[in-house]
Amino acid sequence: MTWTLDDPINLGSLRLKNRLIMAPLQQYKGTLEAFPIDHHIEHYGRRAKHVGLVILESTAISPNGRLWKNDIGIFTDQHAESLRKVADAIHAHQTPAFIQLSHGGRKSSPEVTHSLVAPSAIAFDEHYGQPESLSAAGIQSIIEEYRLAAKRTVQAEFDGIEIHAAHGFLIHQFLSPLSNVRSDEYGGNSENRARFLKEVLLAIRGEVGRQYPVTIRVSATDYCAGGLNPEEWVRMLKPLETELDAIHVSTGGLLPIQPSDVHSGYQLPHAAAIKQHVNIPVIAVGKIYTRSLANRILEDQLADCIAIGSPLLEDPDYAERLLNQEHASNRG
Template sequence: MITTTSLNLDTPLTIGGIELRNRFIMAPMQQYKGSPEGYATEHHVQHYSRRAKGIGLMIVESTAVSDNGRLWPNDIGIYSDRHTEMLKRVTDAVHTRDTPIFVQLSHGGRKSAPEVTDRLIAPSAIPYDESYGKPAELSISEIEALIEDYRMAARRSIMAGFDGIEVHAAHGFLIHQFLSPISNLRNDAYGGTRLGRMKFLKDTLAAIRSETGRNYPVIVRISSTDYIDGGLNPQEHAMILKSLEADGRPA
């Protein structure tokens, strides 16, 4: 067993069924090089393969689960089976460096790029700011359709050769919007209380797990605070994460 005092950046780390050779992780960073249809390009193949040598884990930039949820007009997506071919080229290139690679699944919600968003949506009809405009409040059936988008994105992630998934629940995007009492004023099953505000994320993770199984690595990215009175803070997030951790333990 590794003691705390012996840990360093070269100490291996296990996430789910994947062992990382060290603790150097390349965080997801937007490249702004996707095609208008959301395809990865040769830029992504070269960019990620060049940086994969010697690091423990590569996490690909924000990858949209819906054509209506891209964070930027030139984001890449995974909302069609057609996206997997180019993404598989990315994962194959990284794997030649003996480095595992995760995909970051995202949806912008009320912060989706206006240039490529037909209908702005959010948990509640509260605008982020004037530049994005006022979103429509999601119906239950629309929420269920979004959860299905995440499930299908998880299936395609495996098809594309990714070794794990990071669920983007940070930076004010859709899942964060559900979690935060600032942006979620619903009084149905998906709001009202902490458990209600967590339901979209929990249902999304369950849908992803239905495709990946228990041993496939699934991690969640969060923002530690909303930096506003009445919003999420580290203590609130700790309670959310403890609940998610309990749900995610193998049976």
């Protein structure tokens, strides 16, 4: 059976009305204390009408893991209360909403971070500076922050969680051998490097239960020899597959390296490579901006859902037009 953007799909227990997802992209509009403002309510509510799912921008689980000085967070109950208003605006269109939970690790904002931490004392660049290698106690403290963030996500009446394990942030740093040179149980082989992710995921599951949707965003390649690739990701994710409801496949961010060729669907081969080996939905992202390309990806079973980001920032009605492109051309 072939699928199109219009077809519904299940992410775990959640039924999406179509396969078009609003990808998480920063607004750079949060307060200095990481609270959302009226802009976030209007922005997400305005764009929720036609997509099957809205994934909120990266939301910090810790005041010490914020990605930018003007991002948003969910590290207090007051943050959850403010974020509920954003969820309500999205739900007004009968569209579900996920929060993307993140910790920046060595890429946390120097402007609001008091103690830069990472799996190993390896700097991303001079701007961020050298982080401190996390102790076992420090690791457990951050896992607890993820658990509490998951609890607050439910309190804020969001419909699911996306774990941010991409773009060079803390979980990605643990997973890649380029940024994790630990010699304890959190470093070395792929099983050990995935231990932090596993413990974060199980802590979240212990809080929200198995029926609450939890997905993960990954960077399928580090664009550098010796870094992560789809095959390595499959080795690390397969043991966790029963605890996840979808895999959202992006690329890069671990190192200050950019892909040499950014074209329509440039990240798709990585999503397709991972999809061959998993039994949960795979979300493709990366300049998939036409209905014809999106439908071809779905029909060829290279991915199960399509996420779009930048066009929705510029045009709140972009999703409606994308979904109607084929119908309009047929009428023409």
